[in-house]
Amino acid sequence: MKASRTPINVAQDSSFRHADGKLVLIAGPCSAESEEQMLKTAQQLKAINGINVFRAGIWKSRTRPNSFKGVGTVGLQWLNMVKQETGLRTTCEVANAQHAEEALKHGVDILSISGRATVNPFAMEEIAAALKGTRMPVLVNNPVYPDLRLWLGALERLNHADITDLGVINRGFSADEQYPYRSHPRWDHMLQLQQMHPELPLLCDAAHIAGRRSLLYPVSQKAVDLGADGLLFESHVNPAAALSSPQQQLMPQELDLLINAIESKVRLEGTNYLVEQLDDLSQQMDSVDKELVDLLLRRREVSQKISLHQMGDVQESLQVSRWQQELDAWLQREDYTQMDSGFVKSLMEALQQHRKGPADGVESSAVA
The missing domain is CATH 3.20.20.70 (Aldolase class I)
Structure with a gap:
């Protein structure tokens, strides 16, 4: 965040900086x-x-x-x-x-x-x-x-x-x-x-x-x-x-x-490397979070387009069946074996609720 460059008047004989450079x-x-x-x-x-x-x-x-x-x-x-x-x-x-x-x-x-x-x-x-x-x-x-x-x-x-x-x-x-x-x-x-x-x-x-x-x-x-x-x-x-x-x-x-x-x-062996790794991983997490938000926004656009072509109870029934198949497939994937199945199910339920779109009057803002 940018901040103004108003001068700060700091005493030359500071209590918080040693002239010899010692801490x-x-x-x-x-x-x-x-x-x-x-x-x-x-x-x-x-x-x-x-x-x-x-x-x-x-x-x-x-x-x-x-x-x-x-x-x-x-x-x-x-x-x-x-x-x-x-x-x-x-x-x-x-x-x-x-x-x-x-x-x-x-x-x-x-x-x-x-x-x-x-x-x-x-x-x-x-x-x-x-x-x-x-x-x-x-x-x-x-x-x-x-x-x-x-x-x-x-x-x-x-x-x-x-x-x-x-x-x-x-x-x-x-x-x-x-x-x-x-x-x-x-x-x-x-x-x-x-x-x-x-x-x-x-x-x-x-x-x-x-x-x-x-x-x-x-x-x-x-x-x-x-x-x-x-x-x-x-x-x-x-x-x-x-x-x-x-x-x-x-x-x-x-x-x-x-x-x-x-x-x-x-x-000390590994200590500085540890902090550098932690900082790098934190930056990676921030990047992934931003990508996730972008994907959810793109998904919302697709969801809104789908809502324009709803086919009533038949379409809803098909979507529920498809959702259950998707959930089962996610839980069986090898790369999700270390994830909490409850978290995966909650995520899929939130996405399914969001998929219904504004036409059904149940658009969820939690994910969007």
């Missing part, structure tokens, strides 16, 4: 859970070379109301304790102006704008107003769906509030086909933003994209190969007991090994 590394638990969990995790992360920002989820935006929503403001007190005890800078995600104001009050060093706020211009206006007059460094997560205008609009609103220490995070996008990722990386979208605004530091939230430990390395390495300035990880002293996203969090010592592999440009 900006941010790590911490998906969610703040207890004072002990926060401090233990932070103390172990501080020992990892390159990590100087501690992240933790304070408010968790959940689709369903009964899900764990984070500990709230008390978690900001724990973040402040982490800063005092370890010297690490701190960051958390905010989704509205009240979150931003609370974070400022408790001394959080860096704010990260939630992807659900990025997609909401009203929320962005209010957050920008809350930050006006500060020198707060701000990272802007991509909107949930790939829309460069919304992503850039969020940055422009922050600029209007005189916030210039800015960076962006590719945390992945919602997509119809995103398996095996938790959120599809849409590297092409990231590169488009990078090309439009090379002055804008770009980080990658490897944990949120991968959604599983096995993909953390290839996703991270791919991001670095494409020019990302930094990476975000989720780390917990006991991932198995985590209250949110245990499958994508690493123990600090595991994260240390991962970072060493990335910084030394180790090519």
Whole structure:
């Protein structure tokens, strides 16, 4: 999607791009859970070379109301304790102006704008107003769906509030086909933003994209190969007991090994190839889906022509008999043996219903 090239004013002395080219590394638990969990995790992360920002989820935006929503403001007190005890800078995600104001009050060093706020211009206006007059460094997560205008609009609103220490995070996008990722990386979208605004530091939230430990390395390495300035990880002293996203969090010592592999440009056998294959297969899936829609549109045209020559009950009886023969033939084909027979039958029934055409008053729009 095209977006305007309105200049983004980015501070030269950025918090999100190291002059020596080293990666900006941010790590911490998906969610703040207890004072002990926060401090233990932070103390172990501080020992990892390159990590100087501690992240933790304070408010968790959940689709369903009964899900764990984070500990709230008390978690900001724990973040402040982490800063005092370890010297690490701190960051958390905010989704509205009240979150931003609370974070400022408790001394959080860096704010990260939630992807659900990025997609909401009203929320962005209010957050920008809350930050006006500060020198707060701000990272802007991509909107949930790939829309460069919304992503850039969020940055422009922050600029209007005189916030210039800015960076962006590719945390992945919602997509119809995103398996095996938790959120599809849409590297092409990231590169488009990078090309439009090379002055804008770009980080990658490897944990949120991968959604599983096995993909953390290839996703991270791919991001670095494409020019990302930094990476975000989720780390917990006991991932198995985590209250949110245990499958994508690493123990600090595991994260240390991962970072060493990335910084030394180790090519773990098969990992980069895996991501490249996944991206290629995803593009193939998109192409097949487009071809399928084109075929269905062509089929609809033929169906409409058939409807002009209907022959009443005789023709209907012949079509039902032919449909049953076609269904039986499909289910017996060798290349369909691995497909669910229920899915094949449902598809054939939908096509048969659509075939009846507008003349019968039962034209179905589900397939068309």
